[in-house]
Amino acid sequence: MDLALTILIDGAIYASWLFIVALGLTLIFGVLKILNIAHGSFYAIGAYAAASIVGLFAAEKFAPAFSLVALLLAAVAVAVIVGPLLERLLLRRFYGRDEVLLVLVTYALFLILEDVSKLIWGVNPYYVTEPYGLFGDVSLGSLFYVGYDLAIVAVALICGVGVWYGLNRTVLGKIVLAVIHNDEIAASMGINIGKVYLGAFTFGVFLAALGGAFTAPMISVQPGISVGVIIVSFAVVIIGGLGSIGGAAIGALIVGVARSTAVHIWPAAELFSIYLVMAAVLIFRPEGLFQRAVARRI
Template sequence: MGEGAPGQRDARPSPPEQTSRRVELVATIVIDGLIDASWLFIVAVGLTLVFGVLNILNIAHGNLYAIGAYTAASAVGWYYAGSGPPLLGYVVMLGAALLVAVAIGPLLERGILRLFYRRDEIVLVLVTYALFLVLEDATKLIWGANPYYAYEPYGLLGNVKLLGLTYVAYDLLLIALSVVTGGLLWLGLNRTAAGKVVLAVIHDREMSSAMGVNVTRVFVLAFTLGVFLAVLGGAFTAPKISVQPGISITVILLSFAVVVIGGLGSVEGAAIAALLVGLARSAAIHLMPSAELFIVYLVMAGVLALRPEGLFQRAALRKI
């Protein structure tokens, strides 16, 4: 993957003599895997949500992640140049993500995607491929080709000892963030009126439309939410990585794998698949570094060979 990829950092073990190396290794793999899975889930669940509602597999989703990362890096740089309370930096990152999502989401959906809704779903993939090309260069034009670093928020919370290993607390914050995001998303979809409408559209678009659901509004909302999740993922991984051209590709390829493994359009599937991919990558990095590049696709090919529709999807018979 590209050099700016948000891969795992080496956990620094502080080896107490009595802990066997084997246990330590497993713990490292699991915790690193969880950290990796956390941001991956946030990004991928946005991708799967957009697919579920709009039937679009958005290749430009990785660019939205990158835009989130760049925006957060700029915002963090600006904020820490001043003298505000350091912890408020997280709020600044969140605020920046929200602003960008609200600005870009409706623009892309109403301005471009809408024009292609009557076309085949594969054509829509190509449209988002075109968007990917456009956004890739747009990002370069705005932020240039040099890497950005937003390290301040990363060290802010200090380190935490876990199972005899030392971890940067920020990484564990990421896990918490993904759990909260997933939880809120689940509650929002299953426990609110608006969420139930979204679920209804995912389940049967034509029927929902016939029942008087305002599909247009659902589309704008769902797409913007999807953009927000990508941007959020980007914003909160920005402090861990060097933000530079190419990160969008790494991320879209990984989230693709997650979404396809989990089953297109399935929120639960995205969670399980993110864990699977996170753990697989982490295991590869620690046990067989040369496999890191393709282990994800190997898992994906394996899952698809066994369950062609992904883990959480069932094929339906076409009505004739």
């Protein structure tokens, strides 16, 4: 019983981290129809920005609690600077082109950002440990956890509920849903598609950067952190269905729990557990758990 509880808690923490990133990925795909390989780079840049801003706050002798504000600020800064810049200058030129071509564009972007962040921040590691101790320790079952780990769950819940509410209960959200559903018809109804694209992309970048910024306190921020996160968040959106927000949540939970079950019970299968779930979903529901099968072109 205790083991089951541990598996669930560990799975939920991992799933929360994953969900924040995958939510941005699925949102960008839903609206812009771009499968964004550079999403991992935005995550990494978020972590770097968090390191810089937390460092700045610490130098100004702000109270440690402000470091949480710094994390949020980092994500907002990355989104506001990187989002519009890339959307306006680069992605805009490729709308309407083949979706696979757009994957390639983001792959090129991934390569470029990898070196650009190295040019800005160098290769030496950054640590953002100030926020990590803010929430103390929490004991759950026979183990105790760092409170911050559980705070990530709260952040993921806020993101998920916020996006759900925003999409389903606000006018702006309805407009975005209309564009997700069919952008041509939405445009003919007088919706400014360009603005929706810009907003959705920027918000997607924000979520990736938020994931990175909130992970920064528990890792060493250095080159290469962008790669690992791409593959797992791809697995999440494949399992959940591309472009589906509920799918991203369920996909993240499935991956999280599958992984923590493997670690606790059959550790040799940890890496493979994610691929195994993905393969199983692909065989039985290749379009993902929450995706309507696409109609063919007429």
